[in-house]
Each structure stands twice: as structure tokens, then as C-alpha cells.
Amino acid sequence: MPLEILTIPCLSDNYAFLAHDPASGETALVDAPEAAPILTALSDKGWRLTQVLLTHHHWDHVEGLADILAAHPAKVTGAAADAHRLPPLDAALREGDLVQIGAETGQVIDVSGHTVGHVAYHFPDSRALFTADSLMALGCGRVFEGTMAQMWASLSKLAALPPETVIYSGHEYTQANGRFAETIDPDNPALQQRIRDIAAARAEDKPTVPSTLALELATNPFLRAGDPAIQAHLGLVGADPAAVFAEIRTRKDNF
Numbered sequence: 001m002p003l004e005i006l007t008i009p010c011l012s013d014n015y016a017f018l019a020h021d022p023a024s025g026e027t028a029l030v031d032a033p034e035a036a037p038i039l040t041a042l043s044d045k046g047w048r049l050t051q052v053l054l055t056h057h058h059w060d061h062v063e064g065l066a067d068i069l070a071a072h073p074a075k076v077t078g079a080a081a082d083a084h085r086l087p088p089l090d091a092a093l094r095e096g097d098l099v100q101i102g103a104e105t106g107q108v109i110d111v112s113g114h115t116v117g118h119v120a121y122h123f124p125d126s127r128a129l130f131t132a133d134s135l136m137a138l139g140c141g142r143v144f145e146g147t148m149a150q151m152w153a154s155l156s157k158l159a160a161l162p163p164e165t166v167i168y169s170g171h172e173y174t175q176a177n178g179r180f181a182e183t184i185d186p187d188n189p190a191l192q193q194r195i196r197d198i199a200a201a202r203a204e205d206k207p208t209v210p211s212t213l214a215l216e217l218a219t220n221p222f223l224r225a226g227d228p229a230i231q232a233h234l235g236l237v238g239a240d241p242a243a244v245f246a247e248i249r250t251r252k253d254n255f
Contacts, residue, residue, distance in 0.1 A: 002126040003104055005168065007207055008041050010034040013172040014060050015209050017130060018047065019123070021102025026050040028101045029074070030121065030130045031170065033060050035067035042072065053099060054078035055132035056118040057085035061170065079108075082117030093119070111158065113151025114141030122161065129161065129213070132170035137211045138177035138194070140222040142253060148246035152225070155245070159223050163214035174198050174208035180255045184221040184248055185230050191219040221248050 006018040010033035017030040018041060027047040029038060031054060042049055049072035055061060056079070065076070065087050077099060080092035093099070095110035099121060106123040111134035118141075121130045133141035134151075135158045143151045178195040185191050194215065198208050217223055224230050225244035231237050236244050 003101060003123060003128060005126070005128060005166075005210075006041055006045070007168070007209060008037050009172070009207065010037050010064070011060060015168070015170055015172065015207065016064075017168050018042070018045070018049075019101055019126075019128070019130075020045070020047050021104055024102030026102040028053055028099075029068065030168070031055055031061040031132060032065040032068055033063060035064035035071075038064060038068055039071055048072070049074045051075040051077060051099075051101070053121050053130065054086055054089075055120065055130065055134075055170070056115045057082050058115065058133070061132060062087055079110075079117045079119045081110075081112075082115070082119075085117075095119070109157060111135070111154040113143050113146035113148075113154045116145045118154075120158065122165075124162075127162070127165050128168060129158065129165050130168045131158065134158065134169075135167060135216065135220075135223075136169040136171060136177070137167065137174040137209050138181055138198075138216070138220050139173055139252070140220075140249070143249060148249060149242050151249070152242045152245040155223060159213070159217060161213055163212070163217060165213040166210045167213055167216060168210045172207060172209065174211075175202055180252050181219065181221045183255070184233065184251070185219075185224065185227070186233065187229060188219065190215075194219045 004020040008016045014033040020027045075090045077091040078086045099106045109120045114133045225241040
């Protein structure tokens with residue numbers, strides 16, 4: 001039985017996620033931006049929090065953790081490479097290590113770039129990938145600590161996963177990302193349709209997260225650095241996709 005996954009809006013534009021295994025009753029929280037909405041969701045669902053999976057150390061992904069743990073003592077897992085900046089961890093993991101939610105096994109993926117030590121969690125049986133600020137809906141995180149090449153390598157790992165994978169990313173940035181994507185990939189009909197769909201969703205205050213990897217591959221310019229049309233539009237025909245990605249990310253930083 002797949003995990004039941006709940007998307008929880010937090011702060012002004014963050015998302016946290018609860019992943020619940022119905023058979024065992026175990027529930028994992030992915031990131032803890034703000035305690036109140038997460039505690040409300042647990043109460044409303046009647047779920048028992050058993051573990052917290054942290055993706056990276058930025059305050060808007062960990063700020064609510066202490067208050068959540070005060071109400072729901074739970075095992076806290078995060079990246080060994082980021083342990084010195086994360087709240088105290090019960091399990092410090094590296095790429096390829098496994099996490100368990102009931103009968104469901106997930107794998108830790110190093111997606112450094114936005115920060116060094118950022119991780120994603122992939123649960124293949126539920127087709128779920130928790131990416132936080134690495135791969136985002138129609139975007140990717142700003143490269144604060146890593147290198148452009150490192151970020152491209154991280155995104156390339158995620159792009160190689162099955163296209164039906166569902167991407168649970170960390171922020172409601174999709175509408176702004178769409179405005180930028182149009183400047184990079186203006187002749188992409190799939191992108192134009194997605195922008196219309198995003199506008200309709202946001203007009204009803206609906207989240208645009210999660211998305212699917214197939215949709216990201218078709219519309220997200222940060223995954224499409226090898227596309228000939230994008231390379232031609234940028235004047236970079238035949239360039240190394242890593243260099244094209246760096247140009248796209250730089251343009252987004254200045255957009």
C-alpha cells in the first residue's frame with residue numbers, strides 16, 4: 001500500500017509534507033518550517049509522528065522542529081554532511097543510505113548545490129521524491145554554497161528517475177518560476193499550458209506542489225539545458241549542458 005502524503009502550507013510560501021504508512025501507522029514529517037500547521041494536520045488526521053526527515057539546514061526548513069518534537073517525540077534524520085548545522089540528529093545519513101516508513105523503504109540522494117549537504121528522499125514504491133530546494137516546481141534552488149556544476153550533477157541524478165515520480169518540493173514559487181521559464185523556452189507549448197494551469201490553481205489558492213518528473217522534464221528549463229531550442233535561444237548551440245544550466249541559473253539570479 002503506498003504512503004498517504006499530505007502537503008502542508010507553512011510560513012508565507014513553504015511546504016512541509018507528512019508521509020503516512022496506513023498499515024503500520026508510522027508517519028514521517030519532511031522538513032519543519034512552522035509548527036502550528038503541522039501539529040494541526042497531525043491532530044486532524046489522528047496520526048502518530050514517528051520520524052522527521054530533514055533536507056537541509058536553512059531556517060525555513062527547521063524552525064518549527066523543537067515545538068513539534070515537544071508535542072510528538074520522534075526520531076530526527078538528516079545528512080551527515082550537514083549535521084553540524086542541523087538540529088540534533090538521531091540518524092546522520094549519506095547518499096545511498098536507507099530510511100524506513102513502515103514497510104516502505106526510501107533512499108537518501110545527495111543533491112548538494114543549493115547548500116552543501118542538501119539531501120532528497122526517494123520512495124520508489126510510492127513514486128515519491130522529496131526534493132525541498134534542489135529540484136523545484138518549474139525551477140531549482142539558488143546555488144548558495146555549491147558550484148553550478150555540482151547543482152547540475154544533482155539535478156541530473158533526479159532527472160534520471162522514472163518520469164512518473166511525484167516531486168514534492170519545498171516552496172510555492174511556481175508562478176514566478178513560470179514567468180522566468182518563458183524567457184528561456186518561449187516556444188514550448190507544454191510550458192505555456194502549464195503556466196495557464198498554474199494561474200488557474202493559484203487563483204483558487206490551490207498549491208502547485210507536488211508536480212511530476214515528466215512535467216518537469218517537459219517544462220522546467222533547469223532540466224532542459226540540453227534541449228536544442230533552448231540552446232539556440234541562448235546562443236549556446238552545442239554547448240555542454242552544464243554550461244547552459246549555469247547560464248540559465250545566472251539569468252534567473254538576475255531576473
